[in-house]
Amino acid sequence: MTRFGYTLMTEQSGPRELVRYASDAERAGFDFEVCSDHFFPWLAAQGHSPYAWSVLGAVAQATERVGLMTYVTCPTVRYHPAVVAQKAATLGLLSDGRFTLGLEAGENLNEHVVGERWPAVDERHEMLAEALEIVDALFSGDLVSYRGNHFQVDSARLWDLPDSPVEIGVAVSGPQSVEHFAPLADHLIATEPKQELVERWDATRADAATGPSRKIGQLPISWDPDRDAAVARAHEQFRWFGLGWPVNANLPTTESFERASGFVRPDDVAASIPCGPDLDAVVEAASAFWEAGFTDLSVVQIGDERQQQFLDEGAGPLLARLREAAPADAA
Template identity: 35%
Template sequence: MVEIGYKLASEEHGPLDLVSNARQAEDAGFAFAMISDHYHPWTARQGESPFVWTVIGGISQVTADLRLLTGVTCPTVRIHPGIIAQAAATAAAMMPGRFILGLGSGEYLNEHIFGDRWPPAPVRVEMLEEAVEVIRMLWKGGMQDYYGSFYTLENAEVFSLPEILPPIYIASEGPISASLAARAGEGFINAGTNAEECLIVFRNSGGGDKPAYMEVSVCWAESEEEGQRNAYEQWPVAANKGGLNRVLPTPAHYEQLAAMVTLEDVAGNVPCGPDPEVHIKKIEERVRMGFDHVCVHQIGEQQQEFMEFYRKEVLPHFR
């Protein structure tokens, strides 16, 4: 049975709106929510990027059943994995049994801001694997020391540990990280690139029947044309190919890239408009790939209208 989730897009919404949207997503019947962890939005037009761990604290106080995972946190360059271990432990203590730590190798857009070198992809995956080891070591409790290839801990102890430790899911858009997700994670996340191929690698590398999450961007609007226009203006990155979303340093660069993208390019990747069958078809495509959790990202400001539409027209189909 597939579960449908709601994307809390930190690039588009301020902290109070994200907290409110999480509450409304729970009321609408979404099974889980995934919240992005960015320092910058993709473009200045998107206009937001609050600190995710503060927002999670707010969400914990206004929801009762909604499961929440970071989609995804990078614990390698901008923030040391020892800090992520503490932050995630606190989040899990505030949301017992319903917080999941989603980890990935990150984007240059967010991780270079302190002047750190941005390593090539294979090295980033090695860093991620070591970061997972650091996090799990700290979650064992007690004073810990660690001297690895990338990270050091000295006399570090996370005192506020939850009764139920959060599972770690790992994001992948390539075979190396898909293999890592299988051996080091309790679940798999894909944001929409090389999804089917990566899922096959994940399953064949030992992922077995672990949960597999995928993100799908849509744009509900009162007409297909309005939805296409909103998606093009607000989320042009939906048309980007290959590894471009990993290597550009600033929102301005993504805006320059967006100038080479057409409305048709974005509309070809994003279901738009008020026809429930269009939305259902997109989700069912992901289910046929083998994903058992599909997280739907509504582009733009019409979040409440989108949630009401899904409550009435889309979510019942998947029950």
């Protein structure tokens, strides 16, 4: 069956709250939990951005059953890929094998903080491909030296590894990124329900003689008993979402996102994000993902304000509706 996840949105909640939400989301019945990995929030109104890897370490101890995942980490500018490999292996151990490493080519918003230039998209894809090679080599437990066009590794080895290598998902948005990364990763990650991405991903992996993979999507919602309050919160904190990947990847600061999304109206947000208490509207939006071939879908409940109420009152009924509607052979 399709697996349904819960998003630990580091941009909108503090670290202690996130760990509590993770525990409550497991009790509510979610199958897995994903965690964003940011240095900045998208908009100042969100107001948070704790270190995702510390949060995940605590979540690994606060939960027992749910899968855990970064959604997603950029292993090229703010982090060196060798350090990402070490962090992921440690999470694999702390979670008893429940952790999946989700990777991406990154956003300027989070990566500019270390003072490096922000590369163009083709170069970012080259860097990510090299990072994947380094991470994969280190997961073997061997001593690794590497000389690439973008990264060097000098006699590195991971001393603490889980019994099975951590599986890797990569975020893709179009044909170029699929061709680059389908042979190098285990799973597809995407935020839009594009069937052509899934089909191209599977075809590319078949040509490379790789095994089956998960297709992991994400759906923002603004659950609230009061629809007007739900729309207002979604507009305040998530109006950047519709700007599109080319814009979101390149803007450098929260102020830039404030200005770029200044023309977005509450009605525009409500037309693209399910808002209010109507669970059928969430199911309808979610159905686009399994119809496109996605096997996993993580829900983002927008805003910290109603997060606990969503977990206490909304999550259980929503999961029941989603599982009733989803096809039994999705995964």
